[in-house]
Amino acid sequence: MKLLENLEKIHSTEMGVLRIRKxxxxxxxxxxxxxxxxxxxxxxxxxxxxxxxxAHVDGCVLTMNAYSxxxxxxxxxx
Numbered sequence: 059m060k061l062l063e064n065l066e067k068i069h070s071t072e073m074g075v076l077r078i079r080k081x082x083x084x085x086x087x088x089x090x091x092x093x094x095x096x097x098x099x100x101x102x103x104x105x106x107x108x109x110x111x112x113a114h115v116d117g118c119v120l121t122m123n124a125y126s127x128x129x130x131x132x133x134x135x136x
Contacts, residue, residue, distance in 0.1 A: 061097065061104055061111045067127040068094055078132040082118055093120050093129055 068090065070078065075089045086092055096102065102115040106124060113120040120132045 059104055061113070061122070061124075061127075064127055065094055065097065068097070068122065068129060069127065070129040074129055074131065078120075078129065081131065081133045090129065093132065096120060 070090050070093075078084065078089050078093065079086075084092065096115045096118070097104070097113045097120065099115050102113050105112050105114070109124050110130065111122045111124050113122070114135065118132055118134050121130045122128060123130060
């Protein structure tokens with residue numbers, strides 16, 4: 059899986075970190091590290107939707123740009 063092979067490239071913008079923290083109600087400093095740990099979990103389902111990777115795990119969806127590996131957003135699944 060190309061996303062897992064490039065885990066070290068995953069990052070986010072300052073605004074992205076704030077959005078993820080808000081959407082997932084996180085009270086942690088290392089939001090990117092948190093997301094990487096979620097992506098690495100064996101039960102994570104990773105799909106490709108157009109230009110984005112989506113990682114479904116623990117009731118949330120993490121969305122990353124497939125080319126830059128930037129975490130765009132995260133939200134709870136409905």
